[in-house]
Structures are given as structure tokens and as C-alpha cells.
Amino acid sequence: MKNHAVTSAEPHRKRYLGTALAAVVAGTLTWCAVVGGAPAGQDTRSGAVTPVVDEAPNYAVEDFNHPQADEILEQRNVILKRGDGHITLADCASGPGLLEVSAREKERLCFRVVGDSGWLTMEIPAVYAIRGNDYTTEVDMTVGTEKKSFDIDKNAWTSVGEGNDEQGRRHVLVEIRTSK
Template identity: 60%
Template sequence: MKARITVMRTVGAAVMAGALAWGVVTGAQTDTPPQDASVEAVADAAPGYAVEDYNYPQADKILAEKNIVLKRGDGHIVLADCASETGLLEVWARSRDKICFKVTGNSGWLTLEIPSVYGVKGSADQTAQVDMTVGSEEKSFDVAKNSFAAVGESADEQGRDYMLVEIRTAK
């Protein structure tokens, strides 16, 4: 009796599988969507707009971890690990290790705040101009590519404490 029930179940399962396969082969290939389906042409849906605000990405995290204020830029001057490669733009300030930036593209700009800057070494491929402030006075310094330039207090007759506020680079 058990053998007969097992055979009946097996035959029943085979018939069901065959019917299901036949339905898939003959009925699943339809080009008509179901009546309740909504269809929208892809061309009718406009993509969203990306708006660049030029704010430096993860500036809050960098400020918290490295105490460096990075404000805005065009993405061609980015903070880099000084040990990662040669030819980086280097900023030297009192009471801290040097700060390095990778410079890419034909030109770039970055606004930032680094106090007590006394020297900048240009990147291997680009010249730089750095803008600095002391009190209400603003001063710019030119930096040749791959050369160290005395800027800020080391270039000031009075030795005043300058803040680096902008870097611009060009090939």
C-alpha cells in the first residue's frame, strides 16, 4: 500500500511539473502588460540635477581629526598624506607637521585656514600663489614649482603671524 501511495504522489508531482512547464513555455511569452500595470516612458522622467557648491568634502571630519580648516575648492587641490608620494605641494606652519596637498589638472584653487604659515614648497608640476592675512592686511606670495618659498612671517620684516587663506595653482 505504501508503495502505491508513493507511486501516485510521484506521478502527481510529475504531471503538475509538466503542466507548469507547459504553461511557462506557452503563456509566459506575452508582450501585453497586465491591465493594472502602469507604464511610463524613461524619456519622460527627467533626471535630478547635481549642484556643485564647491564645499570641501568631509571638512568637519578633517577639522576634528587634523585641526585643518578646509573650506571650498574646485577639487584640483586636495589634502594628501605627505608620505604617500613625492611632488606634493607642502605647507609649513609653526607648531605642527607639514601639511601636503595633491595638485591635479591645469589649474586649481582652495580656500582654507592654516595659522602661523612660514613656508610653502610648490608641487612638482605647477606654480602656486598663496594668499595670506595678518590682521586686516592681505598679502600674496608666488611659489615656483618644486621650490620652497618663504611666506608669511618668514618673509615679513616684523615677523608677524600670518594665516594661509587661499591656494591657487597653474601649469
């Protein structure tokens, strides 16, 4: 009977991994040389580097500012600040299901609500009533340094601000929040 020596596979594995790694590195270097050799944005004749970023499109970053807020302020004298895009100013004749806001010295304002929930911050002075839609709606208003919240009835008018204030003080509508 012959004695068989048990040998470890470890030296063979290390040698194989080393050979495989060398092949990958060599292949990568060869590919770079064939493709052109110079990194993107580098002029191989002068050695100058030009920024690649100038050639790539810019990323859109959401800042939650209301789109066309400057135009709305100029045309309708309404300050719309920030929101998640689910509550937007709309033409009151554009269809049913809008939130309607009544304020002194302003024409009626309407807001379209989409999605499962939404929020919008603004400054609309002297608001006295809001007509709800199918959404559960809550509004925040200020009068002086005091902040008040009102729940808006679904599909009905709700007295808010001076319409609900014993002293008849003019309130500023500062936020609308909705959810389904």
C-alpha cells in the first residue's frame, strides 16, 4: 500500500488568483490603449484637461419653490412660496373639485389638488372663507403673532380667519395641507 501525501490546495489557489488578476490588469491596459488611451476631456496633443462636466447635462434639483411664483405675484398679487407640487393655483372655471379661497379685496382664488396628500405655503391676506373639495383639508392662518388652524369642511364653505374671529381681525392664509 502506498502512502499518499495530502497537499493543500492553497498554493495553487494563490497562484491562480495572481495569474487571473494579472490577466485582468493587462486586458484593461490593452483596452485603454486601443480605445484611445487618454481619459475623457484630456487633449493628448497638448496635455490640457477640459472639464467633462460642461459637456454633461445638468441635474434637476427640487427646491420646492412654487413655479412661476414671480409671475403670479405680478399678475394676481398672490404670494405663493413653497409646496410639494400637489396643490397648485388654478383657474376657477377650469373644472370641479377645486379648493376655493375668498379674501377681501381679491377675486376668488382656486387651487387644484392631486395625489394622496399635498401642502403649499403662501401669503394671502384677509381670507374669510374656504370651500373644500373631496380632500381632508386643514389651513394655517396668522393674525399678528398668533397662529390658528382650521379644518375645512368637504365640499362646503367654511368660515375661517375674520369670518370666524370674534373681533373680526383680518387673518393671513399661510399654509394649506390636504390628504385623502
